[in-house]
Amino acid sequence: MKLSRKTIFIVLIVVLNTFNVLVLYRLWRIKAHKDVPKSSPVTTIADTTKSIEKVRDKKAAKDSIKQQVFLPILGSSDKLGAKDFANLKAYRKAQRKIAQNYPGELYFNGDTSRKEVALTFDDGPDGRVTLQVLKILAKYKVSASFFVVGNYVKKYPKVVKQIADAGHLVLNHSTTHQSYLKKSKSWLKRDLLATEDAIYKVIGKRPAMFRPPYGDIDPQMIEVVQQNAYKNIIWSYDTLDWTGASVDTIAQGVIQKVRPGEIVLMHSRPGVENTVKALPLIIQRLQKQGYRLVRLDQILGVKAYKE
Numbered sequence: 585m586k587l588s589r590k591t592i593f594i595v596l597i598v599v600l601n602t603f604n605v606l607v608l609y610r611l612w613r614i615k616a617h618k619d620v621p622k623s624s625p626v627t628t629i630a631d632t633t634k635s636i637e638k639v640r641d642k643k644a645a646k647d648s649i650k651q652q653v654f655l656p657i658l659g660s661s662d663k664l665g666a667k668d669f670a671n672l673k674a675y676r677k678a679q680r681k682i683a684q685n686y687p688g689e690l691y692f693n694g695d696t697s698r699k700e701v702a703l704t705f706d707d708g709p710d711g712r713v714t715l716q717v718l719k720i721l722a723k724y725k726v727s728a729s730f731f732v733v734g735n736y737v738k739k740y741p742k743v744v745k746q747i748a749d750a751g752h753l754v755l756n757h758s759t760t761h762q763s764y765l766k767k768s769k770s771w772l773k774r775d776l777l778a779t780e781d782a783i784y785k786v787i788g789k790r791p792a793m794f795r796p797p798y799g800d801i802d803p804q805m806i807e808v809v810q811q812n813a814y815k816n817i818i819w820s821y822d823t824l825d826w827t828g829a830s831v832d833t834i835a836q837g838v839i840q841k842v843r844p845g846e847i848v849l850m851h852s853r854p855g856v857e858n859t860v861k862a863l864p865l866i867i868q869r870l871q872k873q874g875y876r877l878v879r880l881d882q883i884l885g886v887k888a889y890k891e
Contacts, residue, residue, distance in 0.1 A: 652687040653696050654680050658841050659822035659849075661829040679818065682801055689810050690801070693820035694845035694883030700876045701842060702883040703728040703866075704819065705852040706757055706795065709736055709743035714852040716860045718750055724867045728752050729880040729888075730852065731795040731817075734759035734779030741786045748787040753879050753888045756780055756794045756814065764796045764805040772808040790890040793817050793880060815886050819849035825859040826851055835862040839869045845883065 657676040660669065683690045694700060703721075708714040709732055721728055730747050732754055737744050748754050758764070759778045767775075776794065784790050794814040796805060801816065809816050821841065823834045838848055848866075850859045870877060881888040 652691075653693065653845075654683050655693045655696065655820040655843060655845070656680065657692065657818075657820055657822060659824050659837060660833070661824035661827040662833045663827040663829055664824065679799060679801060682803075682806075683818065685803075686806055686816070690806060690816040690818065691847070691884055691886070692818050693843075693847050695885075696843065696845040698876075698883075699844050699874050700878050700883050701846045701848060701870055702878055702880050703848050703850065704731060704795075704817075704880065705729070705850050706731045707736075707761065708732055708852040709740040709747065710853050711740055711743065713854060713856060713860060714740075714743050714747070717852045717863065718746060718752075720860070720863050720867070721752070722750060724864070724871075726867055726877045727879045727882075728877075729755060729793075731755045731757035731793075732779070732783065733757050733761050734775075734782045737779065737782040737786060744783070744786045748789075753793070753881065754783055754787055754789070754791065755817075755880070755888065756783065756791045758797050761797045763798055763800045765800045765802055767805070769804065769808050772805055773812060776809065776812055776814070792887050792890045813890055815884075817847070817880060817884075819847045821846050822849045823859065823862075825856045825862075828855075829858065831858045831861045834858055835865045835869075838862075838866050839873075842870060842873070842875065844875075847880070847883070 657680065664672070680692065683692060694702060703726065705714070705717060705728060708730060714730075717728075730752055732744060732747075734756075744754055756776065756779050759775045759782075762775070764772055764775075780790050792814055794809050795817050796809075799818050801818070806816060820843070821838060823829065823837060825834055834850075842848075850856070850863075852859070867877065879888070880886070
């Protein structure tokens with residue numbers, strides 16, 4: 585069958601157009617490939633997913649800070665008179681009011697939805713009471729957190745090393761246990777970092793948690809602590825063992841009033857021997873009630889040491 589010139593002409597036009605389209609498509613693919621980053625489409629999707637997850641995690645962290653709960657501080661002593669205890673309650677209320685202005689920087693307690701308790705020990709180390717506390721914690725396989733005083737770190741480095749080697753946290757509690765109120769910013773920084781250096785020389789880690797002596801807080805000291813990459817950690821239950829409270833008062837107070845997320849304040853220095861006697865009962869009863877006894881970094885979700 586003979587094709588007319590017209591038909592042949594039309595076929596040629598179609599073929600040429602098709603060829604041109606293919607050439608243009610090929611050129612577009614080459615240019616597009618050059619403009620695309622070296623990562624493959626799969627990698628790009630993965631990176632995008634990671635970015636979304638990071639944004640989501642940051643939002644969750646911010647939401648968590650916004651929802652941070654500051655439990656009222658509990659704890660009493662049979663050695664405190666009515667007037668002294670009333671003053672203490674007023675002071676605790678003032679502390680809490682200040683703390684609520686610094687979510688994510690200052691903590692009284694952990695997550696109140698989980699049955700966890702953090703046992704914390706201040707003012708050590710020493711050569712006797714701290715060792716007794718460590719022995720009890722080891723017996724019951726419990727981890728705790730120790731806020732140590734810089735001058736005592738230098739005096740009892742082996743005890744500090746023993747605390748760290750046992751898996752407990754070694755944290756900053758000032759150099760000389762002076763109040764951080766009404767001090768210059770330079771004094772605060774010098775005192776804070778002196779203890780940090782002392783701890784680092786012993787355990788090779790720099791703490792990222794600080795507990796101010798006496799729990800004294802104000803905007804200036806909070807600012808200095810924050811500027812030096814620390815979180816302020818107070819407490820939600822004070823055993824008041826330093827007042828000479830009886831073993832029963834210390835133990836039963838914690839056992840009967842404990843709340844999820846509780847951070848319990850005790851001491852590990854001479855003069856608080858009743859804490860050593862009360863500690864086994866506290867641990868046994870809290871565990872029986874279904875509480876997990878954990879370190880501060882676990883209950884707060886905050887890093888214990890600087891990187």
